[in-house]
Amino acid sequence: MERILNLLKKPAIQYSLVIAFLALVGGAGWAFYQTQVPPPQPIQFPHNIHVGLQIQCLYCHPGAQRQASAGLPTEQKCWACHGQLKKYSDPANPVPLEKWPPELQKLAGYVQRGEAIKWVPVYIVPDFVHFNHRPHIAAGLNCEKCHGDMSKKTVATIEQTVNMGWCLACHQARTANDPVKRTKLIECGTCHY
């Protein structure tokens, strides 16, 4: 014991301990930061344009209303509209592909190659958390509540730090007057299994 205490008095040991501690904290911070930055997407999808055109969130993410995962649209869904938009795809007056906006060129490329668009999910939870969209929509929450106002954003970014404290704060606040529901909603097994 005494030896360890003596060792701790050495400045070199002290510095290295501090450096190790800082590295640990820094590493943890970096790892946490990594979960909060928006990932690169295959296509810089402009949410603002689509929301501005009054397209409902549920049109492309229909799962949110009825199941755990909201779902990311397939190229089929994109092309259902883009394949027949007058602006570029009018058979009478076709615009050559090179003249299309670059992001739409990418989309057309995926469709031509019959390749799936590998969207990268932005809001993620660890694997030991089982999140379900359906009850949240059923409870009357709006998409904006967690995902932010998409009419002001192009690619999706994280608007809200997703951690258990945030989940629980809401679960507790919304069940303040209903102890039965509260028990259910703050139980570990509701999300972790």
Next chain:
Amino acid sequence: MTDNFSRRDFLKLAGLGAATATILTGCGPASRYVVREPYTKMPEYTYNGQSTFYATTCRECAAACGLVIRTHQGRAIKAEGNPYNPVNLGKTCARGQASLQGLYNPDRIQNPGQHKRGEKTFTDMDWDAAIGVVGKALAGGDFAFLLGTAPDHLFDLAGELSKAYAAAAPLRFSALAVFEARATLGEAARAIFGKPDNLFFDLSNADLVFSFGANFLETWLSPVAYTREFANMRRAKRGYLVQFEPRMSQTAAKADEWIPVRPGTEGLVALALGKLAAEIKGKVLPAFNGVDVAAVAEASGVEQATLERLAQLFAAAERPVALPGGAPLAQSNGLEAGKAILALNAFTSGGVYLTAPAAVNDAYHRPASLKEMAALIERMNAGKIKTLFVHGVNPLFELPRALGFREALEKVPTVISFASFPDETALAADYVFPDHTGLESWGYQRAATGAGQTLISGAQPVIAPFYNTRATADVLLAASAGKLPYADEVAFVQAQVTGLIGAADGFFGAGDLPSFWAQFQQFGGWWTNDAKLSVPETPLLDKALQVEAPPVQGEGEFYLHVFPSPILAEAGANKPWLQEIPDPMTTVMWNSWLEMNPVTADELGLLDDDVVQVISPFGMLEVSVYRYPAIRPDTVAIPFGQGHTAYGRYAEGRGVNPADLLGGDFNSAGDLAFSGLKVQIKKTDKKQTLSRLESKLGVYGIGEKKE
């Protein structure tokens, strides 16, 4: 793949592995960079992340249980029973549950290939070349098909093909057919009931069941169906089950009484019971007259008082049923024993039924007897077979070595295997053209027994083929170049079921093929609403039955009782979870063992895990001893299922194959007579510990310090 299938875009999705990676990477930033592979064209009725269920047929044995597979993002993730299928009514056995471990087995053959026989790896080919090879082989004419036991669409197609090329009819075969002595059962049924049809034993309504070595809760005929029947029997009248066999099987463990008869005397016991029961009932049944009860008691090792008590039970029962299992029939006196046991059912009517005719291709083709296999081997040896097609069976593992299949195979110029796994036979073949596994393929299968309904269980792909495999039916149709009028496998299956479209009694009705086909896929097959069982004609019991005591084969001291492993059966050894499921009786995992009565083991000075040599006139193997309290002291038992020399990383080099000990004698129905075999046991100074679930402490003092 068929045209029909490629049109079905819903199964067309890229990469299946990425979602798995998502699951695996755990928490933290890594999850972020996992790319989820979405559909290119998502089917209208599905959502990302929502499960889709497909009905199909289980191919782990030939019982034709229906499965419903839960699929998720194009991956199959869980097998459940199909609640509509009358064979299993929504239930499954362990093998059915583990069927996905076959689909996702890391040792699957991924491409068509060729190699020099015996090499472990294959040189990849493309499918056009493969079809060319098959086409040449078919055109040559002198080919033979060796298929698995399941009476399925491929068997029907191979039959038509063989006819078109004037080749010999395909043979169906598997080790289970040997252990169940199906040919003998059929012959005995013909002798007693006048028809060789399959039998359905109505346990549900029975109040007494005498089972002569029928391990119907494990592997016999249709285990899921008979387990349900058994449970119904216990629920309804609390029927009483008596099991006669030299080693307590899992079924005997569930029995109310276990009678350890000497191997080969089951038929005699049946006759004695019949005689005594007839006397009690005052019935005149000449069939049982020729037996001397005292002599039977002496020969079988069952006390006369016990026989009398059981006969009284039998006479008093309202609905007694007697089951002839595999081991009593796989004897030199097996056919007679089978008749004697079936004759017991004459005391009542309605215990045994003849099963319904198959919905497609009415004549049921039983699996080949071992004698027919021997005839095939002879033809191979004589050079009469230029090409052997092997599908769904692994004869190098499943046939007794003494039959000489290995040597005969060398005389066949071209051997083409359609195996999904690199099993012993595939490695001994020139070409392997892997079929899809059952969960990736189309088809149908007739149910031989297990349900009262006329039934055909349908199969459809639940996921897109995982590797570069191709349906064997498609390969054969492409290679036969228009000899048969079917475009592809689906066209063939549709042509076969077309006859059912207007059928009156079907549980669904359809006016045309598309809507029939849709429902056929949706419900996982077609069956009649009502049971189509027929009560057999008055049994032919006017002549006295004679059962000879079986001659003993071999010089040894111990009867060798070989039984199919209840968990692995014949082809489960490459599924790791089946390997890890403890054997129900011994709780041994991942290995083979020799069961020996503790008294005998003490005499020989053997403890658990001591390795012994088992020597028969036909072979020798070394295996660890398990001191099994419920086996006759003059009998030792080895389960069949392990002992592969190939078949992937989970099966290879694990345990022993008792088929290497068996001889090549047949009974009068052409089945292998193996139950009379006697072996020698020689102690070695080796010890190999068996992994087992049960504690070794306190089980008959095993493991406790002696001093």
Next chain:
Amino acid sequence: MSSPKIPEFKAEWKEGEAGRWGLAIDMDLCTGCQACVAACSMENNVPFVGEKESGYGRQMAWMRVERLWEGQYPEVKTTPFQPVMCQQCGSAPCEPVCPVFATVHAEAEQLNLQVYNRCVGTRYCANNCPYVVRVFNWADFAINPIHANPDKDGKLVFPLHNQFNPDVTVRRRGVMEKCTFCIQRIHKAEDQAKSENREVVDGDVTPACAQACPADAIIFGRLDDPQSRVSKLSQDKRAVHLLEELGTQPRVSYLSGGSHGNLG
């Protein structure tokens, strides 16, 4: 000396509290076929450990089928096959010993939870479980490279992982686990019922073991519904509860003896 800051162990069973979910197992019908063990392992992403590790008793199955021998040949018998899984005790001995509250009682579902992300692997809970139904991940069995094939870039590919059920967490090394009564299926059924504006009724939830059981010996349902099959069976005179005398209040009932009372 007790510190007021340590929360009290809350899983005290109150008289008359039946629990919410329960199993009844008819041992007269169970044939020991192990279909439940296989089904459970397939549903819950339970890894297999291989021959050597299973020889050490590290087998991961969440349930086992017990049988014991009685008597000597030829009067030898086995005891009825008895599937044993987590009994989801109302007053569970595993719960108070967990130093990190990873083994907690679910107040709403009345189940014993194992929270994998909290678990630090002290294994106290397994030590304290009288039923020996908790299993520990001694290694990352599922990602052992022996199950993998290299792809063309030399990266390891695990084909068996395609079978993983996305509704169940894949556990890593150092984590305790046990039967959950297929809580993912319970949640699914509850969610479904809620979306249809009704309560969960008997028959909505079937765990994997009960779904597979060919003899229909395993019955699952609501214990707090006196009309449910499992409630009635748990009150049956054939019903026994394992190690009931310890006061654990197990939620699994075993039906012993013959189904018509004519056997011992």
